[in-house]
Each structure stands twice: as C-alpha cells, then as structure tokens.
Amino acid sequence: MVVYLLAFYVYPLYRNVDLSLRDYTVRSFVRGDAPFTGLANYAKVVRDATFGPALWHTVVFTVVSLAFQFTIGLALAMFFTRSFRLSATLRALFLVPWLLPLIVSSSTWSWMLNSESGVVNAVLAAVGIDPVNWLTSPDWSLWSVTIANIWIGIPFNLVVLYSGLQAIPSHIHEAAELDGATGWQRFWKVTFPLLRPVSAITLLLGLVYTLKVFDIIWIMTKGGPSDASTTLATWSYRLGFGNLLPSFGPGAAVGNLLIVIALVFGLVYIRAQRRQGAA
Amino acid sequence: MRAAGRGWWRTGLGVVFTALMLFPVYWMVNVSFTRDQDMRKSPPYWFPVHGTLEGYRAVLEQQLPYLGVSLVVGLGTVALTLAIAVPAAYSLAKLRPRGRGVLGFVLLIAQMIPGVIMAMGFYAIFLATGVLNTVPGLIVADSTLAVPFAVLIFTAFMSGIPEELLQAARVDGAGALRTFWSVVLPVSRNSVITVSLFAFLWAWSDFVFASTLDQGGAHQPITLGIYHYIGNNNQQWNAIMATAVIASIPAAVLLVIAQRYVAAGVTAGAVKD
Numbered sequence: 078m079v080v081y082l083l084a085f086y087v088y089p090l091y092r093n094v095d096l097s098l099r100d101y102t103v104r105s106f107v108r109g110d111a112p113f114t115g116l117a118n119y120a121k122v123v124r125d126a127t128f129g130p131a132l133w134h135t136v137v138f139t140v141v142s143l144a145f146q147f148t149i150g151l152a153l154a155m156f157f158t159r160s161f162r163l164s165a166t167l168r169a170l171f172l173v174p175w176l177l178p179l180i181v182s183s184s185t186w187s188w189m190l191n192s193e194s195g196v197v198n199a200v201l202a203a204v205g206i207d208p209v210n211w212l213t214s215p216d217w218s219l220w221s222v223t224i225a226n227i228w229i230g231i232p233f234n235l236v237v238l239y240s241g242l243q244a245i246p247s248h249i250h251e252a253a254e255l256d257g258a259t260g261w262q263r264f265w266k267v268t269f270p271l272l273r274p275v276s277a278i279t280l281l282l283g284l285v286y287t288l289k290v291f292d293i294i295w296i297m298t299k300g301g302p303s304d305a306s307t308t309l310a311t312w313s314y315r316l317g318f319g320n321l322l323p324s325f326g327p328g329a330a331v332g333n334l335l336i337v338i339a340l341v342f343g344l345v346y347i348r349a350q351r352r353q354g355a356a
Numbered sequence: 357m358r359a360a361g362r363g364w365w366r367t368g369l370g371v372v373f374t375a376l377m378l379f380p381v382y383w384m385v386n387v388s389f390t391r392d393q394d395m396r397k398s399p400p401y402w403f404p405v406h407g408t409l410e411g412y413r414a415v416l417e418q419q420l421p422y423l424g425v426s427l428v429v430g431l432g433t434v435a436l437t438l439a440i441a442v443p444a445a446y447s448l449a450k451l452r453p454r455g456r457g458v459l460g461f462v463l464l465i466a467q468m469i470p471g472v473i474m475a476m477g478f479y480a481i482f483l484a485t486g487v488l489n490t491v492p493g494l495i496v497a498d499s500t501l502a503v504p505f506a507v508l509i510f511t512a513f514m515s516g517i518p519e520e521l522l523q524a525a526r527v528d529g530a531g532a533l534r535t536f537w538s539v540v541l542p543v544s545r546n547s548v549i550t551v552s553l554f555a556f557l558w559a560w561s562d563f564v565f566a567s568t569l570d571q572g573g574a575h576q577p578i579t580l581g582i583y584h585y586i587g588n589n590n591q592q593w594n595a596i597m598a599t600a601v602i603a604s605i606p607a608a609v610l611l612v613i614a615q616r617y618v619a620a621g622v623t624a625g626a627v628k629d
Contacts (some may be wrong), residue, residue, distance in 0.1 A: 156366075156370070159366060161364075161366040161370065162366075162367045163367050163370065164366075164367075167371065169611060170374050170377075170378060172611060174380070174381070176610060177381070177604050178560065178563070178579060178607070179563060180603070181384070181603050184582060185383065185384040185600060186380060187586075188383075188387060188597070231377070285467075285468045289468075289470040289471065289472075291471065292563045296563070296583065314475075317476050318476075318567070318568050325480070328476060329473070332472055332473035332476060336468075336469060336470065339468050340468075343468065
C-alpha cells in the first residue's frame with residue numbers, strides 16, 4: 078500500500094511540483110534536462126493577465142454553487158424526512174444527476190442551453206423573454222456552467238444532509254413541539270444547530286469538489302468566450318494540455334496553487350473541529 | 357395519525373420535484389430520438405413524436421470500439437483497485453501497522469487532489485516510461501480515483517468484523533492468508549460490491565485522464581468518443597445524445613441493482629469520521 082501511494086500519488090505530485098519549478102520546453106520535457114528556475118513559473122502565473130479573472134471566477138463559481146447546492150439539498154432533505162408513498166424511490170431517482178458521467182450531463186446541458194435551438198430559450202420565448210446566449214456571451218457563460226454544476230451537486234448534498242437529519246433523534250423534535258415551537262422555530266433553533274457538524278463536512282467536501290471542477294466547464298465552454306468562464310482548474314489544463322505548445326511549468330504552478338487553497342480550507346476545518354471538540 | 361390526504365400531497369410534490377430535477381435526463385433521451393430536420397425546430401417537440409433511431413444507428417456504426425475500450429478500462433480498474441485496496445485495508449484494519457493514522461489522513465488528502473494536477477504528473481511519467489496513450493496506462497491512472505475511497509470503505513468495514521471470528525479460524529489452523537481468503541473476503545462481500553461498482557463507474561466516466569493521457573491513443577474510451585463527436589459534427593445532436601444515453605447505462609444499472617449500496621457509498625466518505 079505504501080509502495081502504491083508512493084508510486085501513484087507522491088511521485089506524480091513530486092513530478093508536478095518539479096514541473097512547476099523548471100522552465101520546460103517540448104524538447105527539454107522529453108529529455109528531462111530543463112533548467113531549474115525556482116519560483117519563476119509561479120511569479121509568471123500570478124502576474125499573468127488571466128490570473129485575476131480566473132481566481133475571481135473560481136471564487137464566484139464555488140461560492141454560488143455551494144450556496145445553492147446546500148440550500149436546495151437541505152430543503153429537499155427536510156422534505157424527504159417525512160416518509161410518504163414513493164419517497165424512497167424518488168430519493169433514489171434524485172441520485173441520477175450525480176451518477177451520470179460528467180461528459181453526458183455537460184453535453185446535455187450545452188445542448189439545452191444552445192442559443193438557437195436549446196430548450197431553455199424555447200421556454201423563455203414561450204413566456205416572452207428574449208433568448209439568452211447562455212454559452213457564447215461573456216456575461217452568461219460563467220452562470221451557465223454554475224447552473225449545470227449546481228444541478229450535478231444537489232444529489233450529493235441531499236443524500237448526506239438527509240442521513241444527517243436521520244441521525245437527529247426524533248424525541249428532541251417532539252419535545253420542542255410540546256414546548257410550543259413553530260415549524261420555523263424548530264428548524265432554526267433545533268434542527269439547524271444539531272445538523273452543524275454534518276453541514277460543515279458537506280460544505281467542505283463540496284468546496285473541495287467544486288474547486289476541482291474541470292470537466293463541466295471545459296466541455297461546455299472551454300473556459301470561454303475570452304476566458305469569461307475560466308477558473309483556475311481549466312486554466313491549468315489549458316496551459317498544460319490545451320495548446321499545441323504545452324507550457325507544463327505554469328500549468329503545474331496553477332494546479333499547485335489550487336491544492337494549496339484546498340488544503341488551507343481543510344486545515345481551517347480541522348482546527349474548527351478541534352476547537353469544538355475541546356470546548 | 358396524519359390524514360392520508362396529506363401523504364398524497366407530499367407524494368405529488370415529490371414527483372414534481374423529481375420531474376424538474378430529471379428534466380435534463382429526459383431531454384437527453386428525447387433529443388436522442390429526434391430527427392435531424394426537427395433538431396432546430398422552435399418550439400421543439402416535447403415528446404419524440406416522430407421518433408427515429410438514426411442516432412442509435414450512428415452510435416452502433418461509429419462508437420462501438422469506444423464502448424469496448426471503456427468496458428476494458430472499467431473492468432481493469434475494478435480489478436486493480438480491489439487487488440490493491442483489499443489487502444491494504446485488511447492490514448490497516450486487522451494487523452495494525454505503525455503509522456496507520458497518518459496513512460488514513462494521507463488517503464483523505466489524496467482524494468482532494470485535482471485530477472488535472474495528477475494528469476500532468478502522470479503525463480510526465482507515462483511519457484518517460486512509454487505507457488502514454490495505452491489502455492494499461494489509463495487503467496493505472498483511473499485506479500487512483502477509486503483506491504483511496506476503496507481503502508477507507510474496506511478499512512471501516514473490516515474493523516467491524518468481530519475478532520472472535522478470526523480467532524476461530526486461527527484455532528481451526530488457518531494461517532493469516534487462509535483466514536483472509538476464506539473468512540474476511542466472504543464476509544466483506546457487500547463492501548466489495550459497493551467499491552467495485554463505484555470504481556467501474558468512475559473509470560467509465562473519467563474524462564480528465566482520458567483526454568490527457570490517451571488523447572493520441574489508438575484505443576480511446578467512450579468519454580473521448582462523445583467529446584470528439586461534439587467537436588466534429590455539431591449538427592448530429594441525436595447521435596451525440598444517443599451516445600450519451602448509452603454511456604449512462606452503467607449509472608442506471610448501478611442505481612437499479614445497487615440502490616442501497618450507492619447511498620451508503622455517497623455518505624461513507626462524508627459522515628463516517
């Protein structure tokens with residue numbers, strides 16, 4: 078196991094850090110004798126005109142996705158806590174978007190959002206709204222990929238939050254009901270605080286997954302038009318693989334920055350958890 | 357206690373929510389049956405009234421090799437994942453080597469690494485070792501998607517196997533290997549199924565590794581098949597969607613035959629510690 082971890086995680090990661098620290102060209106990549114340039118690739122990336130927008134898009138994409146996924150997921154989880162006819166079947170069907178290959182959901186969304194013949198614009202036209210260039214307008218492409226990502230992320234939030242809700246003993250609710258708490262009060266004063274640990278882990282995992290999202294954006298818009306939906310993940314891919322002349326160095330540097338961001342949040346979470354455990 | 361009418365009201369609402377949520381899936385199926393000439397019709401047909409199998413015919417003609425490769429990659433990934441994760445988890449859970457806490461933490465972190473980054477590292481290594489653009493290379497890369505998850509699931513499960521069971525086997529004269537093969541493995545059947553299903557699904561759905569490590573390969577998986585399709589002919593959306601429908605079959609099968617395992621799999625990583 079240790080050997081496997083070393084061979085297939087640590088070594089690629091090491092190669093990746095190594096890539097980010099050297100000045101690679103196609104030839105030196107094959108021969109493996111690229112000069113060591115220290116943090117030059119990082120400096121280059123941070124000063125690049127794409128860096129600011131890409132970082133901002135990553136933040137918007139992640140925060141908006143998480144907010145909607147979590148809220149809708151929680152609302153649905155609450156809805157499903159009362160068992161009713163077909164509730165188990167419907168809950169299982171909700172998993173479908175999460176299980177579909179990302180290329181399937183992304184290409185379906187990109188056809189639905191197609192400017193001339195997409196079903197979304199057809200619906201908008203039916204209620205009298207002008208068609209929107211979802212994927213080809215710089216104002217909308219980031220929102221389009223965010224919408225698709227929210228759709229894909231809802232099932233995960235639903236299932237995890239649902240199992241979190243199931244773990245709250247029902248007698249607590251009954252006690253609150255006896256004390257005269259209304260539905261809203263019960264949710265905000267009882268359910269929500271008790272659900273906090275599960276919410277935290279859901280949001281953390283959601284954050285980590287959302288930061289990584291590449292497939293959806295790449296397939297739907299390739300980060301375009303003119304970088305309007307480029308995030309750090311797609312930028313890293315484009316630098317490394319998207320051009321005829323790959324620039325692995327900067328690509329790897331962007332990717333490593335992404336790992337650092339994810340790790341920071343992971344550590345914040347672990348510290349918060351520790352403090353709660355101590356208190 | 358509650359009136360029966362209220363239950364129906366919830367069912368109705370639930371059906372509406374589910375229908376809204378699954379609309380894109382329905383639309384994919386609908387478009388896959390739509391004729392070429394109706395594709396740009398506005399408003400579109402809401403049901404495949406003039407259904408055609410053109411799209412599926414195109415899939416059978418053009419996409420079969422891709423599907424075959426995906427199948428091989430998926431099965432190969434399952435085999436490799438199990439071969440690595442089951443013994444690893446057994447030793448973590450029962451033999452308790454030093455540093456298992458650290459190893460567990462490393463596995464959690466490993467799941468967080470963006471695929472793009474792993475792909476770049478693999479690209480450099482595969483180029484040097486000559487497995488770039490080959491099916492075995494892709495299998496190795498895809499197994500990294502499932503192994504951390506697999507080890508965590510197996511470890512959690514195997515820790516729960518009662519010590520008495522293993523002792524009984526030992527008393528009966530079974531060695532560590534024999535105990536593992538004849539006792540631990542059969543008892544862990546459910547978790548093996550869960551992990552296999554997920555490993556297959558992830559390998560089947562993988563796009564990042566396929567598009568980077570196999571973009572020049574002779575044998576490419578179905579995700580790349582769809583991707584090329586979108587790039588090459590923007591007109592034949594019924595064929596694209598038909599391929600998408602077929603590529604979704606493993607997910608559908610997974611959901612039907614293994615519903616409870618799936619929900620368990622989603623929550624396993626999250627709620628348990």
